[in-house]
Amino acid sequence: MGVKLESKNGLVVCHIHGEIDINSSPSIKKAFDNLISKKTPKIVINLSRVTYVDSSGLATLVEILKNMRPYGGRMRLTNMSSKIKSLFEITKLEKLFEIMADEEEAVSTFM
Amino acid sequence: MTRSDQSASSRSRKGHKEAKILIKIPSEIRYIKEVWLRILTDLKPYNVDSDTLFDVRLCVEEALRNAVVHGNRSDNRLFVNVSYWIKGADFNIEIENEGSGFDHRIIPDPTTDDNIMKSSGRGVYLLKNLMDSVEFNKTGNVIKMVKHLK
Numbered sequence: 195m196g197v198k199l200e201s202k203n204g205l206v207v208c209h210i211h212g213e214i215d216i217n218s219s220p221s222i223k224k225a226f227d228n229l230i231s232k233k234t235p236k237i238v239i240n241l242s243r244v245t246y247v248d249s250s251g252l253a254t255l256v257e258i259l260k261n262m263r264p265y266g267g268r269m270r271l272t273n274m275s276s277k278i279k280s281l282f283e284i285t286k287l288e289k290l291f292e293i294m295a296d297e298e299e300a301v302s303t304f305m
Numbered sequence: 306m307t308r309s310d311q312s313a314s315s316r317s318r319k320g321h322k323e324a325k326i327l328i329k330i331p332s333e334i335r336y337i338k339e340v341w342l343r344i345l346t347d348l349k350p351y352n353v354d355s356d357t358l359f360d361v362r363l364c365v366e367e368a369l370r371n372a373v374v375h376g377n378r379s380d381n382r383l384f385v386n387v388s389y390w391i392k393g394a395d396f397n398i399e400i401e402n403e404g405s406g407f408d409h410r411i412i413p414d415p416t417t418d419d420n421i422m423k424s425s426g427r428g429v430y431l432l433k434n435l436m437d438s439v440e441f442n443k444t445g446n447v448i449k450m451v452k453h454l455k
Contacts, residue, residue, distance in 0.1 A: 216334075216370070248363055249427040257424050277356050284434045285427055286416035 197225040202301055205236035211243040214251030226258045233265045236304050240297045242273035247281055259291065268292070270300040306330045306339055325390040330369075332377035332385060332402075337369045340387055347389075348396065353454050360435040361396060361452055367428040368400050368448050376402030376446055395437075396452045406445030 195212035206229060214222060229237060239255075259269050270292040274282070282288045294300040307329045326347065330336035341362050348358065369385065377383040389398040413419075415426045433439050438451040 215366075246359070246362070249367055249425075249431055252427055253424040256422060260422055260424075277359050281431070285430065286421060290421055 195221060197222060199225070199229075202238075203304075205238060205301065205304055206234050207238045207240060207297060207301065209240045209243065213246040214244055214254060215246060215248040216250035219250050219254040222254055223257065226261075230258070230261045230267070233267065234262075235265075235267050237262070237267070237269045238297060238300045238304065239269065239271050240273050241271060241275075241278060242297075244275070244278060247278050252281065252285060252287060256287065256290070268304075270294055270304065272297045272300045306336055308343070323391055325388055328387040330373075330385050330387070331381045332373045332379050332383050333381055334370065334373055334379075337366055337373065340369060341365045344389060344398075348454070351391070351454055357452065357455050364432045364436050364450055364452070365398065365400075367432055368398075368450065371428060372400050372402035372404075372448075375407065376404035378404065391454070394454050396454055397449070398451075399447060399449045401447040404446055406442075408445055409441050 195210070195214070195218035198209040198211070200207050200209075208225070210222065212218065226237075255271070262269055271282075272294045273296055274293065279288075279293070282291065282293060292300075309327045326343075328340055328343065330340060344365060345358055345362060348361065353361075369387070372385045373379060377385065383403040385403075386401045387398065389396065391397070409429055412429050413426060415421065415423065415430050420426060432448075432450065435452075436450045437453045438449075440449045441447065442449075
């Protein structure tokens with residue numbers, strides 16, 4: 195698993211590679227704790243190279259979102275595979291997250 | 306980890322010989338990957354689609370983690386017994402822990418407004434939605450799941 199961060203149009207875009215599960219969740223949390231401590235206002239997470247997410251992975255993304263809310267931060271998830279998107283639909287997390295089809299659109303329309 | 310094959314006389318939908326596989330693992334998280342890898346390897350000859358394999362892996366991992374962590378409370382003197390077999394076009398798996406069990410009906414619905422932001426509680430909900438059948442025994446220490454292979 196890897197997390198690559200880049201600044202784009204005044205916001206941070208994160209590319210996560212590999213699996214978001216109970217094994218990788220601590221490293222993912224750590225990468226985002228750093229952004230949250232700096233009160234990063236807008237984060238786009240590109241999941242195009244994420245092959246697997248389990249309940250711990252979903253919980254990790256919920257926690258990141260929860261930690262951004264106190265300072266008014268917003269997060270968008272993009273480029274999910276249809277399988278991973280179905281997990282967000284089943285768990286109704288789709289109503290919690292801003293989920294968009296692609297990164298470019300998410301960045302260019304992030305006001 | 307110990308594994309044994311119980312031979313059976315019938316054959317699956319694709320002509321593969323059916324056998325019940327038994328695996329016994331200590332209550333340690335590190336053994337879980339070996340189990341789901343073994344299962345996915347055994348499913349290879351059935352040409353199962355990637356979404357179904359994803360569901361099988363996720364549900365086996367979640368159920369095993371529950372058995373190890375919540376069922377046996379990670380007590381490595383206790384074991385988790387796994388048995389799985391293919392019958393017709395269905396993958397069947399039973400996972401038994403040696404703990405005192407639980408009532409799955411009292412697990413809160415993680416999709417309600419009160420629970421949606423919680424950091425845990427989605428594992429059993431995912432099993433119930435991704436598998437074609439999920440049953441617990443009365444005590445709650447045995448889970449049986451069925452997934453139709455596509």
